[in-house]
Structures are given as structure tokens and as C-alpha cells.
Amino acid sequence: MNQRIYVCPYPYLLGFLILAFFAVPKGYGESPAQIKSEEEIVRKQMVQWSQDLGVTCTECHNIKNFKENSFKSFKVGQDHAKMVSIMKENGFDGIKGPLANCYMCHRGTLRPPAQTPQKK
Numbered sequence: 030m031n032q033r034i035y036v037c038p039y040p041y042l043l044g045f046l047i048l049a050f051f052a053v054p055k056g057y058g059e060s061p062a063q064i065k066s067e068e069e070i071v072r073k074q075m076v077q078w079s080q081d082l083g084v085t086c087t088e089c090h091n092i093k094n095f096k097e098n099s100f101k102s103f104k105v106g107q108d109h110a111k112m113v114s115i116m117k118e119n120g121f122d123g124i125k126g127p128l129a130n131c132y133m134c135h136r137g138t139l140r141p142p143a144q145t146p147q148k149k
């Protein structure tokens with residue numbers, strides 16, 4: 030008997046393709062349209078935050094450099110955004126309870142009252 034063992038190449042090819050897929054760095058395959066839509070999402074969220082707090086962009090940003098993070102309200106905003114996402118994971122998800130957002134507490138003001146009013 031002199032038969033060669035035939036090895037089907039397709040599983041290897043598939044494996045290679047899967048590896049190649051994960052090896053491509055994130056963001057590499059993003060089309061300009063995708064990047065643009067991500068920017069739009071950030072922009073919409075920023076407009077929403079501003080409305081919810083009754084402020085403009087300059088409360089949290091140096092409008093010459095939106096990446097700058099030295100403003101106090103920027104840092105608090107970042108912390109409160111984390112808090113909102115924790116709330117969303119814990120019942121305020123729009124299904125079990127109302128969907129958490131900045132307006133829920135802020136009601137259009139930058140510093141909402143943090144305490145129950147004292148009875149006189």
C-alpha cells in the first residue's frame with residue numbers, strides 16, 4: 030500500500046483566518062463613517078449632559094482642547110458618569126426602574142441640593 034494520507038486544509042485555513050481577524054489592531058478596520066458616528070454619539074451625549082446640568086460646554090472644557098481634563102466639573106462629571114453607569118447596572122436600567130441619567134438628580138442645575146431640607 031502506497032497511499033498518501035490526505036489532510037484536509039480547510040480547518041487550518043479557517044483557523045488562520047480567525048487568528049488574522051483577532052490580530053488586526055482595534056480601530057484599524059474602522060471606516061471614516063464609523064469614526065464619525067462615534068463622534069456623533071459623544072457629541073449627542075455632551076449636549077444632553079449640558080442640558081441636564083443647565084450649563085454650556087465651557088463649564089467642563091477648554092474649548093480649544095476638548096481632551097484637557099483639568100476643570101473641576103470635568104472630573105466630577107467623569108465620576109458622576111461612572112456613578113450613572115453603576116446605577117444602570119443596578120436596577121435603574123429603564124426596564125426594572127427608570128433609566129439613570131444626569132437629569133434624574135440635576136434637574137437642569139449644576140449643583141442640585143444634596144440633602145433633605147430641614148424642618149423648622
Ligand code: HEC
Pocket residue numbers: 071072075076078079082084085086087088089090095096102103104106107
Ligand atoms: C459636565 C461636564 C461636561 C460638559 C458640560 C460637557 N462635557 Fe464634554 N466631556 C466631559 C467628560 C467628563 C468627558 C470625558 C468622557 C470620558 O471620560 O469618557 C468629555 C468628553 C468630550 C469629548 C471627547 C474628547 C476626547 O477625549 O476626544 C468631546 C469632543 C466633548 N466632550 C465635547 C463637548 C461639547 C461640545 C460640549 C458642549 C455641548 C461638552 N463636551 C459638554 C465633560 C463634559
Ligand code: HEC
Pocket residue numbers: 078082101102103105106107109110113129130131132133134135139140141142143
Ligand atoms: C444620584 C444623583 C446624581 C446623579 C445621577 C448625577 N449627579 Fe452630579 N451632582 C449630584 C449632586 C447632589 C451634586 C452637588 C454636590 C455638591 O453640591 O457638592 C452634583 C454636582 C455635580 C457637578 C458640580 C461639581 C461642582 O463644580 O461643584 C457636576 C459637574 C456634575 N454633578 C456632573 C454630573 C453629570 C455629568 C452627571 C451625569 C453623567 C451627573 N452629575 C449625575 C448628584 C448627581
